[in-house]
Amino acid sequence: MIKLHHLNQSRSKRIIWLLEELGLSYEMVPYQRDAVTFLAPPELKSVHPLGKSPVLEDGDLVLTESGAITEYLIETYGEGRLAPQRGTPEYAAYVQWIHFAESSAMLPMLLKMFLEKDGCETNFLAGYADKEMMSILSYLEQSLAGKKYLVAEQLSGADIMMSFMIEILYQKGVLPSFPNLARYEKQLLSHESYVRSNEIESGKR
Known part of the structure; x- marks a missing residue:
């Protein structure tokens, strides 16, 4: 099962859209920003040392950076969708x-x-x-x-x-x-x- 560690009001929202667009089954683990500092909660550091979102888990793979996650999901599960043909x-x-x-x-x-x-x-x-x-x-x-x-x-x-x-x-x-x-x-x-x-x-x- 794919797991997305998602911080509210963050770039992680792109990955929600991508997962929905691909029709993939996934679990979303939500995190809330601090109301005063607007920073991510410390709990995210237990998922990845930088404590940032998005973090994607897919089996043993733990992946950060929304661009890398986007490329990975499309190449792995896209079946030719959402990306032009390589080499073009x-x-x-x-x-x-x-x-x-x-x-x-x-x-x-x-x-x-x-x-x-x-x-x-x-x-x-x-x-x-x-x-x-x-x-x-x-x-x-x-x-x-x-x-x-x-x-x-x-x-x-x-x-x-x-x-x-x-x-x-x-x-x-x-x-x-x-x-x-x-x-x-x-x-x-x-x-x-x-x-x-x-x-x-x-x-x-």
Whole structure:
């Protein structure tokens, strides 16, 4: 049985969607953030030394990092779904977007979130984060022009990885300024498994 150690309001939610999309049987072990610090509880360190989520258990395998978990689940259980064929240009683009979601895209967003939470004045970081965030958003907006999905006009693990960022942008009211991103957010919501993952994460299921 697959077991997902899931922290609320975290990138682990992508893995819930992926498991639901693949129709896999799994057990979800929920953890709640500290109401004051917003940090993960210490219990997660008994699962993995970093104490972060997601952590996936599949038999003897214990795997962290949502990108790695996404690639593993699709390659192991996807049966040709949610990823282009290996060796094609589409597959190379798919891998690029999976890594983009946790590297180039995530750093400026995290910087902005941390700066907002801290409330401090900075000499450099705030301006840098704003500039980098606008660059990322402009790149995504351009990349999604005339497209429903990031790769090969079909849902893939790349879209599932990107969903966490899109959801935060929606919550912050950013999407109306980027029509392609706004349309993309609605496209992701057209998948029942994505809506279901939101309900599972919020405890409505």
